[in-house]
Amino acid sequence: MQKSVFRKTIEIIIFTVFIFFLFAPLLSLVIWSVALRWYWPHTLPQEIGFDYWLQALGITKSLTLGAVNVVPAFLLSLGIAIIVVIITMAIAIPAGYSLAKLKIPALLKGIILILFLLPRAFPQLPVFLNLMLMFNKIGLTGTVFGVILVHLVVGLVFAVWITASTFSSIPPELEEAARSVGATRLKAFFKVTLPISTPGLVASAVFVFLTSMDEFTGTFFVGLPFVTTLPMTLYTASGSNIQFASVIAILLLIPSILFMIVIQKFLKAEHLGGMGG
Amino acid sequence: MAILKVNNLSKSFGNVKAVQGVNFEAAEGEVLSLLGPSGCGKTTTLRCIAGFENPDVGEIHLDNRKITTIPPEKRGIGMVFQNYALWPHMTVYGNLAFGLQIRKVPKDEITKKIKKVLGMVQLEGYENRYPRQMSGGQQQRIAMARALVFEPEIMLLDEPLSNLDAQLREEMRFEFTELQRKLGITAIYVTHDQAEALVISDKIVILDQGKIVQSGSPKEIYSSPKNKFVAGFIAVTSFIDGRIDSFTEEKKKVIVKTDDGLVIHGFNNSFDIGKKVSVAMRMNVIKFIQDENKSDKNTVNIFKGKIIQSSYLGNIIDYKIKVGNWEVRTKSDAKYNFKVGEEVTFYLSPEDIIVTREE
Ligand SMILES: Nc1ncnc2c1ncn2[C@@H]1O[C@H](COP(=O)(O)OP(=O)(O)OP(=O)(O)O)[C@@H](O)[C@H]1O
Ligand SMILES: [Mg+2]
Numbered sequence: 001m002q003k004s005v006f007r008k009t010i011e012i013i014i015f016t017v018f019i020f021f022l023f024a025p026l027l028s029l030v031i032w033s034v035a036l037r038w039y040w041p042h043t044l045p046q047e048i049g050f051d052y053w054l055q056a057l058g059i060t061k062s063l064t065l066g067a068v069n070v071v072p073a074f075l076l077s078l079g080i081a082i083i084v085v086i087i088t089m090a091i092a093i094p095a096g097y098s099l100a101k102l103k104i105p106a107l108l109k110g111i112i113l114i115l116f117l118l119p120r121a122f123p124q125l126p127v128f129l130n131l132m133l134m135f136n137k138i139g140l141t142g143t144v145f146g147v148i149l150v151h152l153v154v155g156l157v158f159a160v161w162i163t164a165s166t167f168s169s170i171p172p173e174l175e176e177a178a179r180s181v182g183a184t185r186l187k188a189f190f191k192v193t194l195p196i197s198t199p200g201l202v203a204s205a206v207f208v209f210l211t212s213m214d215e216f217t218g219t220f221f222v223g224l225p226f227v228t229t230l231p232m233t234l235y236t237a238s239g240s241n242i243q244f245a246s247v248i249a250i251l252l253l254i255p256s257i258l259f260m261i262v263i264q265k266f267l268k269a270e271h272l273g274g275m276g277g
Numbered sequence: 278m279a280i281l282k283v284n285n286l287s288k289s290f291g292n293v294k295a296v297q298g299v300n301f302e303a304a305e306g307e308v309l310s311l312l313g314p315s316g317c318g319k320t321t322t323l324r325c326i327a328g329f330e331n332p333d334v335g336e337i338h339l340d341n342r343k344i345t346t347i348p349p350e351k352r353g354i355g356m357v358f359q360n361y362a363l364w365p366h367m368t369v370y371g372n373l374a375f376g377l378q379i380r381k382v383p384k385d386e387i388t389k390k391i392k393k394v395l396g397m398v399q400l401e402g403y404e405n406r407y408p409r410q411m412s413g414g415q416q417q418r419i420a421m422a423r424a425l426v427f428e429p430e431i432m433l434l435d436e437p438l439s440n441l442d443a444q445l446r447e448e449m450r451f452e453f454t455e456l457q458r459k460l461g462i463t464a465i466y467v468t469h470d471q472a473e474a475l476v477i478s479d480k481i482v483i484l485d486q487g488k489i490v491q492s493g494s495p496k497e498i499y500s501s502p503k504n505k506f507v508a509g510f511i512a513v514t515s516f517i518d519g520r521i522d523s524f525t526e527e528k529k530k531v532i533v534k535t536d537d538g539l540v541i542h543g544f545n546n547s548f549d550i551g552k553k554v555s556v557a558m559r560m561n562v563i564k565f566i567q568d569e570n571k572s573d574k575n576t577v578n579i580f581k582g583k584i585i586q587s588s589y590l591g592n593i594i595d596y597k598i599k600v601g602n603w604e605v606r607t608k609s610d611a612k613y614n615f616k617v618g619e620e621v622t623f624y625l626s627p628e629d630i631i632v633t634r635e636e
Contacts, residue, residue, distance in 0.1 A: 173362035176329055179349040180356040181376030181427055191375070195366045 006169060010203055018260055026253065032246035056247045070233050074251055076144070077230040081212040081255075083148055088155040088208045089163075093201065096163025097189070101172070116160050124217045132221040142226040150218035155208035162207065166200025167193065206259050213255060279340045279430035279463050280305055281326070286335035287487075288321050295321040297487040299335070303431075303480065306461040308454075310474040312510065313484035319467040322484070323433050326465060328352050339431065355424030355432035355462075359439060361416045363408035369395075369419055370404040376427040394422045397456060414445050421453070431463040438473065450476050471511050475499060483507050501545075504634040508557040515558040515605035517541065518635055521548045531632055537601040542577045543630035557631040563598070563607035565615075566622045578625040584615045598623070 035045035054060040058069035140146035178188035216231045230252050238245040281303045288296040296318040303309040311319045324330040328349030337345045344352050363372050377387045395401050398418035424432050438446045454477050457464055468474050474481050475495045482492040491503040502508035519535035533541045541556050582600035593608045
């Protein structure tokens with residue numbers, strides 16, 4: 001009962017986000033990305049074409065458009081995001097479980113949560129500037145590894161919170177029932193708690209993925225000039241070249257939209273799987 | 278089937294003493310109920326037996342095996358939870374098979390056992406349902422089946438019927454008793470419903486604030502509650518406090534006097550003269566007398582009072598009567614139709630009066 005309310009809430013939130021934050025801007029981005037000539041006061045471009053797209057995807061090369069091949073940046077962002085999701089979830093699942101289910105004294109629990117929250121509690125720029133200075137000393141600036149570390153810090157905050165709240169929304173009796181019929185703590189976790197929390201955990205992973213794909217500030221300080229993720233190229237382009245910036249922005253959105261669709265399907269399937277016996 | 282012994286069990290949460298020095302023993306095949314008000318430590322006691330809580334003090338033995346510190350999965354105890362705790366992502370088959378799979382029971386035998394246990398709880402053919410596709414009563418039966426399917430020696434039940442409506446609850450009481458008798462399984466049954474405890478139990482343990490107040494057979498507890506608290510729990514609705522004044526000649530009847538001058542006769546000779554006691558009355562003790570002249574056979578226990586409240590319940594009426602400084606309740610036949618404020622005369626039959634300790 002509780003679970004389906006939880007699922008519904010997530011679905012509704014995802015949908016609202018989808019409609020309001022994606023569709024409207026997306027339309028304008030799509031138009032901009034194919035606009036070759038678009039002067040005020042026309043509502044639509046006077047001339048359209050895929051020149052910027054071809055350029056950005058590395059299919060054609062021309063010096064006049066001011067666009068560069070962003071495929072390597074895209075793949076780099078995707079790779080970083082996937083690694084970050086894997087590492088984050090590997091940490092967040094046990095951490096969230098411990099916070100939610102183990103008998104940790106309230107004070108200690110508070111301290112742990114605050115530690116996870118701390119990087120977010122201060123203005124981001126000074127935090128990352130500091131991090132950059134630290135990373136400088138140990139030679140991590142300008143490395144992919146350094147950027148992954150930064151994304152982990154950002155992603156873990158959300159992931160631990162979401163997984164902890166997912167696990168604590170599961171009544172403890174479900175695991176206890178498993179133990180009473182003979183399951184060890186580990187078995188009870190893998191056979192009962194984990195399957196029931198899958199939607200929450202997937203939501204958490206998606207969140208981390210999107211955060212990593214989007215991450216700008218930390219990557220800017222720690223990654224540049226050698227690690228150029230997609231948001232970095234977007235930043236460079238956005239000042240001067242709206243068409244090129246729009247292409248990059250859409251590229252950034254594609255994995256997000258795919259993920260949204262996947263999670264939507266997934267939540268539905270989970271739901272229906274339970275309904276149809 | 279097994280004997281369960283709980284010795285001097287104590288458990289605190291911070292400064293809440295949930296269970297304090299509890300002792301009891303459930304014999305083989307017996308149903309022992311833990312009965313008491315909310316927060317008296319019933320669930321905590323049960324969880325200590327199941328292994329979900331570590332007792333601070335005390336020992337728990339299952340037959341000759343000391344189980345106080347071994348993990349829950351090694352105790353071999355079946356448990357039925359108040360909210361059933363069926364696994365929502367598994368079908369009935371999955372829920373029932375889990376414990377057997379862990380025990381490495383072969384698949385065809387699992388199927389057979391599940392079929393058998395579903396038969397016992399009268400849900401044949403429900404293997405492929407998910408918990409959410411069943412009614413509360415059906416889920417309850419599956420929870421019971423899950424606790425029984427791996428053939429434990431003892432089962433624990435924490436208010437297993439409290440989420441069902443009154444009628445179904447009564448039906449399930451009998452079903453439980455029948456099933457338990459048939460299997461001969463020892464059961465520890467937590468409830469705060471006295472009627473349920475009286476019907477299903479061989480032994481009742483009454484708890485208050487973590488301590489045992491009284492334990493005994495349902496009959497013992499019903500007919501001679503040890504004090505006002507126990508009486509109040511076993512369907513006693515009215516109390517009049519007083520002191521033991523004297524005994525009748527053969528020391529059969531005891532006479533209780535209250536501070537405001539009421540004199541009440543009852544049967545109980547276990548108190549000394551002068552002892553503070555409480556006269557406890559169930560709903561059926563008070564009998565109205567309409568024509569005073571006709572009731573010459575009773576010379577004692579006749580009182581005058583005033584109706585202060587009346588609730589119409591169809592064929593019966595629930596009256597609250599003020600007598601002296603006391604308020605008593607009775608359910609009477611609807612043929613007596615008194616109005617609020619009306620003076621009434623009534624008789625208390627000494628056999629039905631319980632004289633018990635005041636605190
Ligand atoms: N995990 C816990 N942490 C702190 N206090 C607890 C915990 N579990 C129980 N208690 C306290 O211990 C006391 C006994 O609780 P318990 O759950 O055993 O009562 P109960 O008799 O089962 O009551 P109910 O009929 O309401 O279920 C209560 O005061 C309760 O608040
Ligand atoms: Mg309880």
